[in-house]
Amino acid sequence: MNPSHRPTPPSGRSPHRVQGGLGRAFAVNFLGEAPDWYKLTIAAFLLANPILLFLAGPFVTGWTLIGEFIFTLAMALKCYPLPPGGLLAIEAILMGMTSTDAVFHEVTANIEVLLLLMFMVAGIYFMKGLLLFLFTRILLKVHSKTLLSLLFCGVSAALSAFLDALTVTAVLIAVAIGFYAVYHRVASNRPHHQDSHDHSSDEHVVEYHREDLDQFRAFLRSLIMHGAVGTALGGVCTLVGEPQNLLIAEKAGWEFLQFFQRMAPVTIPALLAGLATCALLENVKVCGYGARLPSAVREVLDRYAHERERKRALRDVADLWAQGVVAVLLVLALAFHVAEVGILGLVVIVLLTAASGVVQEPRIGHAFEEALPFTALLVVFFAIVAVIHEQHLFEPVTRWVLSLDEERQLPMLFIANGLLSMISDNVFVATVYIDEVKNALEAGEISREHFDRLAVAINTGTNLPSVATPNGQAAFLFLLTSALAPLIRLSYGRMVLMALPYTVVLSTVALACIVWIIA
Template structure:
């Protein structure tokens, strides 16, 4: 079929995205310069809402393209400057290093993580115990690793198990060659019910694991990208970050585990699906065969990966280097000891993180627009009118609501920058800033589980290969996340209001943390930019 030049361009533009979405992005690009000419402040807010819209539509088109076009246009028409965008990226270089090197580093430790989760699934026969274990271990790993990496590993485990069973019930060998997992035509009719039950079982585990990444990710400075941004602005290191967050994160963590227990016991919101016995038998046989065939080199590699994991925890806990550099050390150690020396093998590890790293740079361009146009100043000023506990609660709510529909990295970055400016301008004290930073971090991490838009790990799960196989749609994710959203948000709000001030003061009194100076030393030099 022959296209005219305009038609061919339109066909290529944003690929297979729906036509209505392409037309919407075109309309945004036409409207923005006109609006900016007449009212720059309004145009800035419209741009932010347009960018949030591209995040919400991530299933139609990855936000890097439409969001990047909006950011590029903002630079062209003067809503911000390339110098300011570079400044924002430079200020957050540690976050970019985290995404590039830590995610790639954990890629080379997948064997250890796959082994751990495989044994969990096979050995724990109680669905309640298995679900709580998946939530707990996902949380624990996400506290020290990137949540995106943890969910990627669990997706790999699930795809592996689904592949094994689907091949067997389709008449192939478990370790056979290529097989279309999306095609059920070869599945015996008597096995269809077990296959549907297995899908429901995997949906449950994937959602519990996803929630676990949020429960653990909020606790430490490496759990989510915005945590590191907040820690940088506040001048906190690993241990201090954990201590300051603990008045909220510890109660929320146990509330999350109790919610997992409750959902599996009551079997509401789509939970409580059991692993069919026929499926368990096939998976156990496959696991036994794998154990028999595991050679001495593979066993040694697993042991070495355990040692590297120990190094990772120690290096992070004592802040021996920037987080991204610790990730780079993991890459070097893991590839060297596993004998991976081919450039192309190493390159595969970076495929997962680099698209999101590029998207994060677009985030920083939008942040530069927000700063230059003073968009959040009225909002911040209004929230700062509240005093004490109510001020903390309002920041938690403001961040939480926006994080439900947008991306928590974007929201957390914007709010911590604005609160930092308020500190630099003398509107708040350093102690206020520290507690507001806690409220911002927990507010962006906890309510954001409501939708796949809120957290990168959830969006990654929804757009992964496992989602269509186990029938995990956007709507089903929202419904299954709903009870967790309610519990985590309410518990977070309660402890933000009742405990954050008093426990922070206790930490000062006990000498666990120290009162900081008015501005973090690392930030004083760059503050003049604004």
């Protein structure tokens, strides 16, 4: 969108005058375009929390605060969660349920994730030409939706085993937005050379294109969700797949290969079950899956690909080669852990902007627009995590699980980790449990062999069942709050519904493996 373009105020509100005085103006401005019922709900939360803290204490108020924050995430399409979620976090600090020092500790403990979001996601933006080129070919060559879905899920799993799930998700988002923008422009009768087209608005979509556009949205939703689940399937397998994997491996003293071998009895069956679920969903066509690529859309994308091929100048070819070389270097650097992922993302930005001649600040700044709002939201999320930590909200569950007999600890630890990871940060949940288990080992309460089995249960429990909600997986939350979600009508509820079959299958298979193989 052209930065100089100012959208008209929603709901017919006049930007110049508000009837009812200054108080009414504040009420209208509060959370802006969000529905009035949503504004009243957030205001009620903010008013009720101090009263609840006085009457029921910090433990009940802490769990209430978690529920309220989840509500803001669930209503992400009504209002971006940063303003309401940030108000809840600020109130929690003012009420003394956590401190600014505790929030800062959570932020610094997760600085790798924040750097990744700030720089790697922006780096992927400068690779979008190559990504769109490659994925367009895959999309047009593979006509079977089942095979295409398996490719998206399998490739995402393979990449996430060696890259970060957020990086892979950023790739999926960039590709999907590229596809969507191409067809939306045609559906709106806008020529491809016109740069001012806003693909977030359906105002100019021609009536006979609307049905195909809706089906195309459903098609993209299913592919993206298959890919997002794939990041969890691959991320659980290796030491570098998820942040908590590295933490657990450090506590257990496992190297890369040893980590893979320890997890394989659970992760490999779960991976195979996930791929089988992917294929089954596309054929059974339930929970929002099964939509095919409309023939009209395929023709548009095919024409677009041929037109781009015909008009591709030598400079464009040089750009693609530069992006390809940098992509190879990035994979090698990540595979050999040359530096933290976020630092490598900054290297990608420097190399690609220099190679492609992008030297104007506004053009570089545009690459950061997607990731920085989510980065700010993640810091707010860490404030909620600090409340969980400071008020020991998970401690009763932790104590109960570790008080059980050894043979019951494994499945119950898996279930407890899974349930808590659905509503909280799985990195935090894994940190809490692995620390407790490590303390038990050092105190001589459990054997080293049992500790290793518990570590497997913790890792798989925080990684697999957490696909149930966007709260559990940072990659899912990133997808939900991305620019793509409103384009393809991917809401919180729809994500939960589409993840449900995977949640049931992966949790059941992993739990069975823990009970019958690991225990």
